[in-house]
Amino acid sequence: MNAQYKMLIDGQLISSKETFAVLNPATGEVVAHAPQAEPEHIEQALVAADKGFALWSSMPLSQRETLILAYADLLEANKEDIISILISETGKPYDNAEYDFGMLVTCLRYFIEEAKRIEQPVIPDPDGRFLHYMRRQPLGVVVGYLAWNFPLLNVGYKIGPALAAGCSTIIKPSQVTPLASLRCAEIALEAGIPSGVINMISSDQYNVTDPLLTSDKTKLFTMIGSTNAGVNCMKNSLTNLKHFSVELGGNAPVVVYDDADLDKAVQDIVDLKFANSGQVCVSPNRCFVHESVYLEFLTRAGKRAEELTLQAGRGEGRLMGPMINGKERDRVIGLIEQAVSNGAKVITGGDKLAGNGFYLQPTIIADVDLTMSVVQEEIFGPVLAVLPFSDNDDILAIANDNEFGLAAYVYTxxxxxxxxxxxxxxxxxVCINEAHYSVQLPHGGLKQSGVGKDCSKYSLEEYMTLKRVSVLVNE
Incomplete structure (x- = not known):
């Protein structure tokens, strides 16, 4: 594994005077150091992206397609190297890391195809005097701040539509997991993506990177992260008018009715809950189960959770990796302990593993009530809180009684x-009887879970202007 990581700015691989450490969550050890962006790097990236946009947006779609597909092919040629880096900085099991990587390539290929089908309709003129039609054109420089839970999927969600639309990008991956993203940016050079079109910087100092938000060169700020972080970034960005597309916090309810296929519900909910160690924005958090099947659900769910093996990388059976760091693990353990002190019961799990790494057992807790923090807050860890409901409860109103509105699941x-x-x-x-996500389906939240969409044609539209053209054709 190459321990020398560099930023990509204006077609050049850039080092920095200072670096910051990146830890392997499976061992707690430093695996590499990432470059610490300096103020001049931020200004260079903005200037480069502005120039890159002028070139890329004027390039015919067919030429952009050739370069984007070449980039996707080169990424696949380096797949095992990239996945190895990804596992080292995230602690993911191999199949999870392979999915994370695969979504980057999928997004690149999907959005360039979708760009060929972008709708630019003609609007009828009631008097027959004008030809009215819509034009979609590239928006401009896109700045993206990304989360650590799916580093490469998150890159794909942003550069896929941006490149297809004709925008240039400045991407800041999470300071916790920047390594695989930096490696993928380096490969963009090999693919011939023009200078300034993709810029990738790394930093853990927001006072240095804030000019990315405040610059008048930035036309769209996009983000994947917590609601608090999103609100703060949007607030800092409002030095002028910009577009925003932000996918923020979630606290997904699950409703399991008395007539549900219980085996299917248990398998689906448990597997999604503990995927990526529960560090998934659409992870089931508040699991409401009808009282008539509540105890049976707990028994079956506990058994399935106990079948997981805690391990990073390759291994046999169903694997679950560590949490991202000790701070996050301690936060989640605190939620469990607080719930137990208020009367909740741990059905399985609840403890961290001895030794190195930030592993936390897959945990299911019962006898939870609506006032507990484990229900009110986004858990973002391997804990499933299960609550019974009866026919006298307005369960959908209860499910809606939360500030978040990203995802929800129903079994009936x-x-x-x-x-x-x-x-x-x-x-x-809202997924009925099975959780399902795919690149052609829009992904985004209501309420405090964000604005805008990732994936699908609806995401692509956010990277483009909507211009009305009217041509007088009959006097």
Missing amino acids: TNLQRGLQAAEKIQAGS
């Missing part, structure tokens, strides 16, 4: 009940 074999839940639940996505 009653079609009418499922459709009513889909209509009434306040979330950006």
Whole structure:
């Protein structure tokens, strides 16, 4: 593994005077040092992206397609090297890391195809005097701040539509997991992506990177992260008018009705909950189970959770990696302890593993009530809080009683009940009887879970202007 990581600015690989350490969550050891961006690097990136936009936006889509597909091919040629880096900085099991990497390549290929089908409709003129039509054109320089839970998927969610639309980018991956992203940016050079089109900087000092937000060169600020971080970044950005597309916090409710296929519900909920050690924005957090199947659900869910093996990288069976760092693990353990002190019961798990690494057992807690922090807050860890409900409860109102609205899940074999839940639940996505996410499906939140969309044609539209053109054709 190459321990020398550099930023990509204006087509050049850039080092810095200072660096910061990146830890392997599976061992707690430093695996590499990332460059610490300096103020001049930020200004260079902004100037480069501005020039890159002028070139890239004027390039025919067919030429952009050739370069983007070449980039995707080169990434795949370096797949194992990139995944190895990704595992070292995230502690992911191999299949999770492979999915993370694969989504970057998928996004590059999907969005350049979708750009060929962007809708630019003609609007009828009631008097027959004008030809009115819509034009979609590249928006400008895009700045993206990304989260650490899926580093490369998050890069794909942003540079996929940006490059396809004709925008240039400045990406700041999380300071916790910058290494694989920096390596992928380096490969963009090999693919022939023009200078300034992709710029990748690394930093853990927001006072240095804030000019990315305040610059009048930045036309779109996009982000994946917590609601608090998103609000602060948007507030700092408002030195002039910009576009925003931010996917923020989630606290996904799950409703398991008495007529649900319980085996399917348990498998689906447990597997999604403990994927990526619960560090997933759409992870089930508040699991409401009808009282008639509540105890059976707990028994089956506990058994399935206990079948997980805590291990990074390759291994046999169903694996779960560590949490990202000790601070996050301590925070989640605090939520468990607080719930237990207020009457909750641990069905399985609840302890960290002895030794190095930031592992926390997959945990299911019962007898939880709505006032507990483990229900009110986004857990973002391997803990499933399970609450019973009865026919006397307005369960959909209870599910909506939260500031977040990113994702929700419902399990029922009653079609009418499922459709009513889909209509009434306040979330950006509602999955009935199986969690499902894909690049062609819009992903984003309501309420305090963000604005805008990732994935699908709706994401691509956010990287483009919407211009109306009217041409007089009949006097």
